[in-house]
Amino acid sequence: MQYTSPIREPLVLQGKTYADVTEDICRQVEAAPNPRWLGAMFLSLLALGWGSYTLYRTWWYGIGEWGLNKTVGWAWDITNFVWWVGIGHAGTLISAILLLFRQKWRTSINRAAEAMTIFAVLCAGSFILMHMGRPWLAHWALPLPNTYGSLWVNFNSPLVWDVFAISTYLTVSIVFWYMGLIPDLATIRERAKNPIARFIYGAMSFAWNGSAKTWARYEMVALVLAGLSTPLVLSVHTIVSFDFATSVIPGWHTTIFPPYFVAGAIFSGFAMVLTLMLITRHVYKLQAYITLEHIESMNKIILLTGSIVGIAYLTEFFIAWYSGVEYESYCFINRAFGPYWWAYWSMMTCNVISPQFFWFRSMRRNIYVTFALSIVVNIGMWFERFVIIVTSLHRDYVPSSWTMFWPTYVDVGDYIFSFGFFFTCFFLFAKFLPVINIAEVKAILKSSSAPSVIEKEEKVKAGVKLTPSYNPKSE
Amino acid sequence: MTKHEETHKFLVGIFNDEDILIGAIKKLQAAGVKLHDAYTPYPVHHLDEYLGFKRSRLSKAAFLFGATGAILAATFQSYVMGIDWPMIIGGKDFIAPPSFVPVTFEFAVLCASLGMVATFLVSNGLLPWKKAVMFDPRSTDDKFVLAINLADNKKIEEAKIVELLKANGAEEVNTKEIKKK
Known part of the structure; x- marks a missing residue:
């Protein structure tokens, strides 16, 4: 038994019983596809199709199809990579760190967040393959024996560390996610009437009883x-930040990068979880499981990490001046007031100013505000990576090689490809697998639901008519 | 020659709540009934202790897998960078331990998690081609199921166990034949 203080808000509303939890979450898996789901799937396949065309051009003609030039050698590719990896931090953070801190509100959101993590990391990986130019040689990044007298990879290189970090993170996230799925797949297996579904979910549930x-x-x-x-989870974005921090480019060569990147990753990851969960909650009618309390808790984390990111921006600026290094100072003045000023100020507005609305409880519990800000935050985080990468490169030490980077339609198309891939995967997940962890929600039902199961059953036995304990007007 | 398949006969008590189940487990054990296992829709804390199962050694296995991974990764990097093909990179030592920390850490985590999960799955018979032994399909939904192997309780009459189960809150008591392993 666990004790939950009565002043805590319940995490499951509407007096759900164990059977209700099973039914509410399995319903989407067992029912025919919802027309809105079909529409959403069509749109993501459209994005995937268009993106596949530009991806074909990227791989067939090479990365000359992008807007890169001899001064700016990394631009949208690495921006998108870091952006997606950052988004891919929320899932494992929710399921691992919040588990260690015994935050029970993670139970309703961890499944979808972990799935999102996996798809986001796959999208990030796709940009790594793309930016290699020759993806068929991707295995050269691994320390494999080869015909050049075993010319190994360079273990002093942060890019090699990154290969290990991202692939380990992806593998462990998949394993963690799948372990959580096994009991729920057994629930679906026992409910399945169709023998094919029973066989597939039976194999997937690994004889769980x-x-x-x-x-x-x-x-x-x-x-x-x-x-x-x-x-x-903390190491992955730390190592991603090493890709920049261990170089000697002004604007990148900064010791603040690891914590700053990790905070930014959690910030954007939670924003993406909110974007997806608010839609899922609405379409699948999961208001009893993903409550305003859950949304408020996530918004508090967005406020915290957004503010850490804000402090990091200011510290970077201060240190650029205080260090007395003229290249570093120039780089930061150029970021804020140079030709990419609009990217810098978009980043500042979206990441530093917009989350400050969440100091107000009414804003944290407002679904429309939360949804809008969750998208604004991810726009801001995309600009952050763009600013760090492109503005540090485009005006290097030799003014004669100063230039601008402008994306081509292939740059944009490859980004659209990742969106198409991400949403196609997410929608398939949302249709064929339970979007909420059934077993974990049942485990908190007795201590944190309104009213508790026992009370409800006693009332039903006594013939009392149940009234929902939550106020629908507050939605 | 077809081998005669022997089965065990089980009594299956079905409960509505975890606390009623735990209460019944204590009462049955006090009466000297040996319990087989309980089946619940979610992890009920300390249920394994009431049933007398030993603490899992999986955390120790994870540590051993992780330590193996760390040693392998550190050795391999030192061999590659220091012995097999030494190269001067940024004026660093050939074997520069700080550079090897990230890969050593990542590989240790990878080995520990994959090793532990594989050990868990294999030692619990959780494999895709196996068929689940279900005493009652509702135990993955909303029922808490207690299984008692009659072969373990030859000294106590079946009717007595059924009576004990019912007296301690079992909603239903069924019997189930399960093939011997």
Whole structure:
């Protein structure tokens, strides 16, 4: 038994019973596709189709199809890579760090957030492959024996560290996510009427039967995985920031980068989780499970990490002046007042100013404001990476090579490709797998639902008519 | 020659709530009934302790897998950079331990998590081609199921166990034949 203080808001509303939880979440998996789902799927396939064309051009003709030039060698590719990896930080953060901190509100959102993480990291990986120009030689980034007398990779290079960090993160995230899915897949298997569905979910659920012995070991695995994933999640964006911080480019050569990147990653990841969960909650009618309390908790994290990012921007600027390095100072003045001023000020407005609205409880609990700001935050975080990468490069030490970077339609198309891929994967997930962790929600039902199951059953037995404990007007 | 398949007969008590289940487990154990296992829709804390299962050693396994990974990665990097093909990079030592920290850490985490999960799945028989042994399909939905193997309880009459189950809150008591392993 666990005790939850009565002043805490319940995490599951509308007096749901265990059977209700199973039914509400399995319904979407078992029902025929919703027309809105079909429409959304069509749009994402359209984006994927257009993106596939530009991706074909990128790979067939090479990265000369992009707007790169000899001064700016990294632009949209690495911007998009860092952006997607950042988004891919929320899922494992929610399921690992919030598990260690015993934050029960994670139970309703961890499944979808972890799925989103996996798809975001795959999108990030696709930009790594694209920017190589010759993706068929991608295995050269691995330390494999080869015919050049075993010419190995350079383990002093942060790009090699990145290969290990991203691939480990992707693998561990998939394993963590799938471990969480096994009990729920068993629930779907036991409900399946169609023999094909029963066979597929049967194979996917690995003969799970929920025995006490298995559950005890399963909980141990979840705890140790959370303990391993916590430093992992922090290490991934740290290592991504090393890609920049270990170089000697003014604007990149900064010791503040690791914590600053990690905070930014959590910031954008939570924003993306909110964007997706608000839509899922609405389309699948999950208001009883993803409550205003959940949304408010996520907004608090956005406010915290957004403010850390804001402090990092100001610190960077201050240190650029205080260090007395003229190249560093110029780089920062050029960011704010040079030809890319609009990107810098978009970043500042979206990332530093907009989350400050969340100091107000009424804003944190307003669904429309939250949805709008969740998109604004991700626009801001995209500009952050663009500003860091492009403005540090486009005016280098030799003024004769100063230039501007402008994207071509292939740059834009490759970005659209990643959106198409991300949303196609997410919609497939939302249709064929349970979007909320059924077992974990049931585990908090008794201590944190309104009214509790026992009370409800007693009332039903006594013939009392149930009234919903939440106020629908507050939605 | 077809082998005669032997089965075990189980009594299956079905409960509506985790606390009623735990109460019944204590009462049945006090009466000397040996319990097989319980099946619940979600992890019920300390249920394994009530049933007398030992603490899992998976965390130790994870540590060993992780340590192996860390040693392998550190050794491999030192061999590649220091012995097999030494190159001067940025004036660093050939074997520059700070440079090896990220890959060593990542590989240790990878080995620990994959190793532990694989151990867990194999040792619990959780494999895609296996068929689940379900005492009651509702135990993945909203029921808490307690299974008692009659072969373990030869000294106690079946009717007595059924009575104990019902007296301690079981909604239903069924029997189920399960093939011997």
